[in-house]
Amino acid sequence: MTESNHVFDFRGEPWWVDHSAHLALIRPATPLGAWAFRRDRREVRMGLDELLQQAMRVHDLYDRLNLHERGRVWTREEFMLGFAGDVGDLAKLVMAEEGARDMPGGRAALEHELADCLWSVLILAHRYGVDLETAFRRTMAELETAISARLLGDESPA
Template sequence: MSLDELLQHAMRIHDLYDQLNRHERGRVWTREEFMLGFVGDVGDLAKLVMAEEGARDVPGGRAALEHELADCLWSVLILAHRYDVDLEASFRRTMADLETTISTRLPGGPKPL
């Protein structure tokens, strides 16, 4: 599945959440509320990673870890959309910058990947 297909699917779920929230609460989540939800998901992910590494006991096992990773990806896709960020272009640009930065710090200078 391409990034665009992931975003389209994420937006379908986003729209369903908007419908549900309008029905149950009379309003939709703001961008700030999406971010707070993401922070909560990252916290849950941290606990599941610790469990995967044997540092915590958390129910759900591998399936819960996979679910939380998918939730976090969904949140990133939605936040990028809500802030009108071209995530693919931003990712490519950021990875190129990191590659250059890291490569120049390695002994012997930049190495092609």
């Protein structure tokens, strides 16, 4: 018996479920929120806090490696420079995805670089003491307000 796709309430939010084979893909029905994957009906949800925890484990491993190989760890500025390099690599991969240049690695390289960039953002936010979820929600609300106001202004008769 297969289950149909549906929306259900989870923690006060509507969630959309797509059941296929033995894996159910779950995502918020709204634009905000993390993707979650379930196997055999046990939910494994990776939210921002868990992404940060995993990013910090990798950060700590890099610190250990850099101490071992170089006798020091990266500064916040060096993390930012690494991020800038990752964004440059991402730009080349996006151009390749759009057919504007040739780059090895294809889609897998694009996914990897997007994940690298997310890792850098998470680490920089942590290193600068920024509550990324709060800052994101506040910034998106400000943008929605500003863009909506501009759109309403454009709809006024001249």
